[in-house]
Amino acid sequence: MESVAAAPLTYRDATEADVDDLVALIESAYRGDASRAGWTTEADILGGQRTDPEGVLEVVRDPDSRLLAVEREGRIIACCQLEHRGGHAYFGMFAVSPALQGAGLGRTIIEEAERQARDTWGVREMHMTVITAREELIAWYERRGYRRTGRTSPFPYGDERFGIPRRPDLRFELLVKELA
Structure with missing residues (x-):
């Protein structure tokens, strides 16, 4: 596990040239055996x-979205989506390289994403949806000031673009954070 202080992070808007690297990063953080090196895996x-x-x-x-590429020493090591939705921003597609998870990098990135959403769009809230079965991940977001709303939406069963469910009870819950 590397220290967050290992080298400075740079944040930039992703470009079309980054797509393959970003897909590989997101897949490595959530799916398959590679994702098990970190704690954010959804492989089970x-x-x-x-x-x-x-x-x-x-x-x-998308003109209403930004996909932030987070780099260290010229290599994309994390990313997140920010989407302007009127009075709030949506936070999604968050991925940190599994080898770098657990060292505070995620906390640093989400704080920067919140700052950028607030400063760029003047929004007062950040919204996200998390699979309710991901209790450890929801608890992590709660420690960062997000609150569970109890508002859920169904998982898109049958649409393999979002994965192949291994259990029948998946749904998303809306989490919200007030931005100062």
Whole structure:
């Protein structure tokens, strides 16, 4: 595990040229055996893909979204999506290289994402959805000031672009944080 202080982080908007690297990063953080090196794996509840080049490209091209590429020494090591939705921003597609998880990098990145959403769009809230079965991940977000709303939406069963469920009870819950 590397220290967050190992080298400075740079944040930039992802470009079409980054799509393949971003897909590989997101897949490595959530699916398959590689994801088990970190703690954010969904491999036990979902198989298949987490995203694909088309999905990432759609976010990169969307005028209301930003896909932040986080680099250290010129290499993309994390990313997150910020989408402007009126009075709030949506936070998604968050991935940190599994080999770097657990050292505070995620906390640093989410704080920067919140700052950028607030400063860029003037939003007062950050919203995200998390699979309710991911209790450890939800607890991590709660420690960062996000609150569970109890508002859920169904998992898109049958749409393999979002993965192949390994259990029948998956759904998303909306988490919200007030931005100062």
